[in-house]
Ligand code: RNT
């Protein structure tokens with residue numbers, strides 16, 4: 148018997164919280180793990196640089212350079228991640244084989260992702276989510292894709308989107324669970340535009356064309372807004388207001404990335420605001436430091452607030468959680484595991500709050516007791532419940548040592 152767990156469980160019970168129930172729920176909350184932390188978002192099409200207003204910084208050695216290396220690194224990462232996992236893929240991670248360099252993104256087909264399906268099944272994952280890749284490509288013209296005034300360019304990207312929705316339907320069917328398709332485009336301008344409306348009207352038209360006839364059973368489309376990007380500081384076509392209205396009128400989903408707002412805005416507060424109108428909301432959990440820097444997710448205050456809003460508002464039936472960060476300054480596998488564990492820790496923290504009681508105090512207007520209790524529960528022994536969770540999930544507390552051994556043996560060979 149784990150004494151520390153038993154005594155922690157009692158302390159939580161005294162506060163009116165069932166720790167066993169929290170552990171059970173936590174094990175069932177899927178977190179979608181992004182493939183792009185492993186290779187600095189470069190993908191498998193042979194790209195050597197990133198573009199589209201996003202950037203990975205740092206030059207820690209041994210990024211995964213091909214499918215085999217990425218799979219090996221992900222395998223280690225998954226083995227150190229507790230709980231239910233999904234894999235989040237981008238279209239530029241297609242396994243093209245002989246067709247590499249011969250076909251373009253508008254011709255990608257489900258079979259190019261079959262090896263990923265096999266891998267995800269071997270890893271026992273819950274499913275795969277998908278993202279069209281509208282960046283790092285020569286057909287981004289003047290920084291524009293779906294909002295381009297050049298019809299040929301705009302249509303190319305609509306075709307890419309359509310191809311991705313077909314791939315997503317295949318992915319959803321393979322796992323018997325819908326595939327979330329997140330649409331993020333880099334379109335915008337570095338300097339003050341002369342016309343802010345036309346690009347948005349073109350984006351609206353492109354999205355309508357793209358979403359025509361998608362498979363509603365297996366695909367959940369979402370749109371991800373953004374306030375600015377590197378080199379795209381003055382204007383973003385896919386802004387928050389644009390996408391929220393688009394999603395609301397088209398019956399699709401909004402995706403909130405917590406690096407994509409003014410630093411004083413909080414995504415935690417946006418979740419229930421959207422849930423008042425939408426059945427589902429999707430998240431890209433990231434950590435912006437002063438800007439949309441995509442630092443590794445750690446167990447900090449806003450993450451806890453986000454987790455509270457997930458747990459208190461219908462859980463993951465309504466809020467779909469995906470990770471989105473890319474750090475090339477530290478061991479990338481450790482970055483993956485740290486971020487996923489942080490997300491899980493925050494969810495556990497939220498599940499271990501006396502949420503019913505706190506809500507009741509708010510409704511009664513007893514703000515004195517509400518503050519007292521909210522402060523008191525902060526120091527309950529979360530760590531002891533977390534350790535028990537890791538033990539039950541059969542993962543070690545210390546993932547660092549294992550990853551360092553892999554670094555010494557495997558990553559060192561990547562020169
Ligand atoms: C960019 C968006 C987008 C990407 C990934 C790679 O600012 O956050 O979600 O990070 O699609």
Ligand code: ZN
Nearest residue numbers: 371404431471
């Ligand atoms: Zn994102």
